[in-house]
Amino acid sequence: MPSPARFLALAALFVSARAALVPPGHQGSPNQPVDVSEADAPTTDSNAIVQTLGQVDQKSSPPHDAPPSADVPPTTVTAIDGSLTNATVSTVAGSSSDTTPSTRKRRNLGRLGKRTSGFKKVFDGLPAGQHDASIQGTAYLTYTVVPNSTYNVQACLDWCTQRVDGCVFVNLFYEYNNYLLDFVFSEKSNLKCAAYGDVHNATEKLNFGGQSSYPQVGSEPVPLTYITQSSGYAADSLVDPDTPDGYDLVFGPTGGANNAPGYMGFAFLDKYDVNACAQLCNGRGVDPLGGGCSYFNIWRAVVKGVPTTYSCAMYYLVADESTAVNYGQGDLVVTMSRGYARKNLVIDGGFEGYTACDDFCFTESYSNWIGTSSKGGSLDASIFHFQPYAHFGSGVALLGAAFGDDSLSGTLTPAKPLATDKGANYVVQVFFISSFSSQALEGPAKVDILWNGKRVGGTSGFVGSYTFSQSDTVVGTGKDVLSFVGGAAPAWTFVDDVKVFKV
Numbered sequence: 001m002p003s004p005a006r007f008l009a010l011a012a013l014f015v016s017a018r019a020a021l022v023p024p025g026h027q028g029s030p031n032q033p034v035d036v037s038e039a040d041a042p043t044t045d046s047n048a049i050v051q052t053l054g055q056v057d058q059k060s061s062p063p064h065d066a067p068p069s070a071d072v073p074p075t076t077v078t079a080i081d082g083s084l085t086n087a088t089v090s091t092v093a094g095s096s097s098d099t100t101p102s103t104r105k106r107r108n109l110g111r112l113g114k115r116t117s118g119f120k121k122v123f124d125g126l127p128a129g130q131h132d133a134s135i136q137g138t139a140y141l142t143y144t145v146v147p148n149s150t151y152n153v154q155a156c157l158d159w160c161t162q163r164v165d166g167c168v169f170v171n172l173f174y175e176y177n178n179y180l181l182d183f184v185f186s187e188k189s190n191l192k193c194a195a196y197g198d199v200h201n202a203t204e205k206l207n208f209g210g211q212s213s214y215p216q217v218g219s220e221p222v223p224l225t226y227i228t229q230s231s232g233y234a235a236d237s238l239v240d241p242d243t244p245d246g247y248d249l250v251f252g253p254t255g256g257a258n259n260a261p262g263y264m265g266f267a268f269l270d271k272y273d274v275n276a277c278a279q280l281c282n283g284r285g286v287d288p289l290g291g292g293c294s295y296f297n298i299w300r301a302v303v304k305g306v307p308t309t310y311s312c313a314m315y316y317l318v319a320d321e322s323t324a325v326n327y328g329q330g331d332l333v334v335t336m337s338r339g340y341a342r343k344n345l346v347i348d349g350g351f352e353g354y355t356a357c358d359d360f361c362f363t364e365s366y367s368n369w370i371g372t373s374s375k376g377g378s379l380d381a382s383i384f385h386f387q388p389y390a391h392f393g394s395g396v397a398l399l400g401a402a403f404g405d406d407s408l409s410g411t412l413t414p415a416k417p418l419a420t421d422k423g424a425n426y427v428v429q430v431f432f433i434s435s436f437s438s439q440a441l442e443g444p445a446k447v448d449i450l451w452n453g454k455r456v457g458g459t460s461g462f463v464g465s466y467t468f469s470q471s472d473t474v475v476g477t478g479k480d481v482l483s484f485v486g487g488a489a490p491a492w493t494f495v496d497d498v499k500v501f502k503v
């Protein structure tokens with residue numbers, strides 16, 4: 001409890017602050033200016049991406065000691081924000097389950113693409129007697145052995161197309177002096193068929209074998225593994241990957257990576273997996289200025305003509321092809337660049353569709369949002385076009401009587417119910433600020449986020465700068481009513497950049 005003297009002082013302060021206060025409806029100045037702007041949003045850090053590219057090595061061949069026909073492992077993150085790593089996407093994204101389990105073989109997991117018609121030879125093996133080399137390349141998936149009574153190209157292609165999701169290229173070769181192939185594995189074949197999720201060419205024949213696999217007997221030298229007749233076949237046409245659930249394709253494929261604002265960081269993936277990149281975006285966490293990840297750009301890095309990694313860059317602002325102008329530098333060429341925006345179920349969540357004036361105006365409702373006052377209240381929920389009040393852009397909503405005429409709460413709701421997928425999970429993301437009047441007067445500020453009338457989040461008390469807030473996870477019914485309820489002038493709260501994302 002404040003002492004009586006202090007209480008009087010506070011009360012005097014309250015009265016004088018209130019007397020001097022020009023409410024938002026009269027274009028009053030906020031007690032503390034709102035100093036956010038899209039111009040402060042960082043852009044893509046291409047230097048960090050290029051520097052990490054020089055360090056990453058994610059090229060491989062079938063290991064000489066791995067059994068054939070193993071499941072394709074889940075997509076791996078090989079670098080995150082400039083540090084090399086070796087972690088599954090779900091570990092990095094913090095989600096409880098992989099969306100790309102290797103057991104769901106028959107689904108197109110949205111990687112590079114898949115074959116539609118047939119395969120074409122990319123390169124021949126060397127003649128039978130000569131030592132050759134297998135591909136050491138990116139996006140290695142798994143391998144099998146095929147019957148070696150003949151050079152069995154068809155069996156290899158059939159396995160790739162029918163059994164290995166995302167397989168667009170195979171490398172077929174004999175491996176000699178491999179004790180496991182010769183004596184241990186049941187297939188009794190040394191004709192290896194390696195599946196890849198990207199297309200490689202003969203310049204990448206870099207694995208010459210040379211491992212000792214046979215047991216040492218006495219002082220006899222152990223024969224080393226070697227490779228012959230290494231040929232490559234690639235899908236003759238690639239289809240676009242399926243768009244990840246909860247996203248829209250914005251552009252691509254093109255040869256330009258985004259150089260766009262709202263950059264949140266990047267990851268390298270071991271294959272071109274748009275679902276993995278979406279999962280990383282969903283799990284990216286929150287930027288205090290810009291909020292959650294709303295957009296990603298995935299592209300293949302080709303260095304000196306050789307696929308090297310698959311970059312996934314994340315953004316809190318939605319970009320498009322106009323900023324996809326980074327074509328590479330030096331030996332690096334950007335290929336297969338695609339942009340995907342996270343679907344926001346809220347139409348015009350930034351209130352930018354209200355443009356009834358150039359500078360300052362406000363309204364109770366417009367085509368995308370409806371404000372409703374309490375009984376006997378006036379303008380208890382309203383939408384403003386006024387850049388100094390807004391988070392990003394110029395549109396923003398206000399809860400609490402715009403002219404300060406009453407201290408009743410208002411309700412702000414999208415003009416149409418949200419077209420959610422029935423049974424799917426969503427979160428509401430929003431920025432609030434409650435500091436227009438003063439710290440003392442904003443003390444009682446309170447806004448609830450309601451999902452079909454049930455409270456799922458909100459803000460309360462003085463909030464000095466635009467602050468990100470996320471609701472509990474909610475379940476879609478196919479037709480959901482989102483609303484923001486609160487405000488009690490002079491404890492006003494501004495609401496901006498409302499998003500409802502699938503999780």
Ligand SMILES: *[C@@H]1O[C@H](CO)[C@@H](O)[C@H](O)[C@H]1NC(C)=O
Pocket residue numbers: 086
């Ligand atoms: C990454 O980790 C897996 C599992 O621990 C391991 O099998 C694999 O060899 C590692 N890869 C690299 C490139 O370190």
Ligand SMILES: *[C@@H]1O[C@H](CO)[C@@H](O)[C@H](O)[C@H]1NC(C)=O
Pocket residue numbers: 148149181182183188189190191
């Ligand atoms: C087929 O593979 C088996 C097991 O490695 C090997 O013993 C055999 O010699 C191979 N046959 C031919 C024709 O290469």
Ligand SMILES: *[C@@H]1O[C@H](CO)[C@@H](O)[C@H](O)[C@H]1NC(C)=O
Pocket residue numbers: 201202203304305306
């Ligand atoms: C194979 O790689 C080389 C090396 O960069 C490149 O010059 C060539 O164009 C590639 N060939 C094909 C068919 O892609």
